Amino acid sequence: MTDFKEKYEAASSQVIEELDKTLKSIRSEELEKLVEAILQADQVFFVGVGRVMLALQCVCKRLAHLGIKAHYVGEITEPAIKKEDLLIVGSGSGGSLFPLGIAKKARATVDCKIVHIGSNPNSEMKDIADFMVRIPVRTKYYLDDEIDSCQPMTSLFEQSVLLVGDILAKMIIEQKQLDMKSLWQYHANLE
Numbered sequence: 001m002t003d004f005k006e007k008y009e010a011a012s013s014q015v016i017e018e019l020d021k022t023l024k025s026i027r028s029e030e031l032e033k034l035v036e037a038i039l040q041a042d043q044v045f046f047v048g049v050g051r052v053m054l055a056l057q058c059v060c061k062r063l064a065h066l067g068i069k070a071h072y073v074g075e076i077t078e079p080a081i082k083k084e085d086l087l088i089v090g091s092g093s094g095g096s097l098f099p100l101g102i103a104k105k106a107r108a109t110v111d112c113k114i115v116h117i118g119s120n121p122n123s124e125m126k127d128i129a130d131f132m133v134r135i136p137v138r139t140k141y142y143l144d145d146e147i148d149s150c151q152p153m154t155s156l157f158e159q160s161v162l163l164v165g166d167i168l169a170k171m172i173i174e175q176k177q178l179d180m181k182s183l184w185q186y187h188a189n190l191e
Helices: 002-025 028-040 050-065 097-109 155-175 180-186
Strands: 044-047 070-072 086-090 113-118 131-134
Touching (some): 002 155, 028 086, 028 131, 028 155, 044 050, 044 097, 050 070, 050 155, 050 180, 086 097
Parallel strands (some): 044 070, 044 086, 086 113
């Protein structure tokens, strides 16, 4: 099993190096605008598909742990979105049918603030979102300035979405001077 151990350690190092490079490549101004939008919104909604949606659901849950009213589109108890709310659209390509359609509907019906978290700055989302947080990693379009990955498909994007969410949650805790122990009041207790 020594061979497996060495391969595992090498793969782990590659993934961690990719994540480090990616997280350092995200523009801090965009992240700061995202934190401001989250804190100013009455409610925060998330939409994505596939593994991106799973990462966004984790971010949604973490924000709920901070006392922020957070929901993902399609959840059984999803409330109505209003103008004073925020819609965060996760789509690396910016062209995934469902998130794009939801963003268009939100813009047309309630005109709430919309933020696109993605990789492709030239997608149709650029004309819908108020601003973009770009995670410049490999997409299916293979743009010249994308960070390449040894991982399959868009794993690096999905991992980065989750980590950015957790990093921003930590920063919100610090900014609002929240007591970590008091956050447990928002955690599920029927487990």
